Amino acid sequence: MKNVLIISASPRKGGNSDTLCDRFAQGAKESGNNVEKIFIAAKNIGYCRGCGVCNSTHKCVQKDDMAEILDKMVSADVIVLATPVYFYTMDGQMKTFIDRTVPRYTEIKNKDFYFIMTAADTEKASLERTLEAFRGFTEDCLEGAREAGIIYGVGAWNVGEIKNTPSYDEAYEMGRKV
Numbered sequence: 001m002k003n004v005l006i007i008s009a010s011p012r013k014g015g016n017s018d019t020l021c022d023r024f025a026q027g028a029k030e031s032g033n034n035v036e037k038i039f040i041a042a043k044n045i046g047y048c049r050g051c052g053v054c055n056s057t058h059k060c061v062q063k064d065d066m067a068e069i070l071d072k073m074v075s076a077d078v079i080v081l082a083t084p085v086y087f088y089t090m091d092g093q094m095k096t097f098i099d100r101t102v103p104r105y106t107e108i109k110n111k112d113f114y115f116i117m118t119a120a121d122t123e124k125a126s127l128e129r130t131l132e133a134f135r136g137f138t139e140d141c142l143e144g145a146r147e148a149g150i151i152y153g154v155g156a157w158n159v160g161e162i163k164n165t166p167s168y169d170e171a172y173e174m175g176r177k178v
């Protein structure tokens with residue numbers, strides 16, 4: 001049994017990337033894992049101020065929801081990062097979230113990472129810049145990070161369209177195999 005933490009950066013509950021998070025969670029739960037999804041648009045997470053205080057204290061000066069989320073990231077075995085792709089990169093919520101891991105990123109070690117990306121574009125290539133940004137964060141910054149799976153949710157513009165794409169079943173199966 002693993003502790004699975006899903007970070008949904010969708011700005012809308014039930015949006016396409018959020019739906020894939022739920023589908024992944026369903027598969028992971030059915031396989032006996034502990035699963036928690038954090039819908040970060042509903043959290044109070046301020047932008048990194050670049051003050052540098054956390055470099056020595058390992059705590060952010062901002063008093064918001066990020067400290068609790070970082071605790072969960074440190075204790076998770078598996079972390080899923082999910083974002084809609086706007087203009088060829090992750091959305092603002094996900095970028096802000098990643099920036100705010102600075103106080104404790106050295107403690108986010110030896111995790112399996114799954115990436116879920118959705119876009120209206122029908123070509124997986126349109127998601128490569130987002131994937132490279134995720135890899136830059138995980139591979140270059142987090143010790144022992146392992147890329148365990150990628151879900152390319154392409155061809156979904158309107159809410160719910162993701163359910164009619166292969167990625168809907170892929171998310172469930174990937175969750176089951178955590």
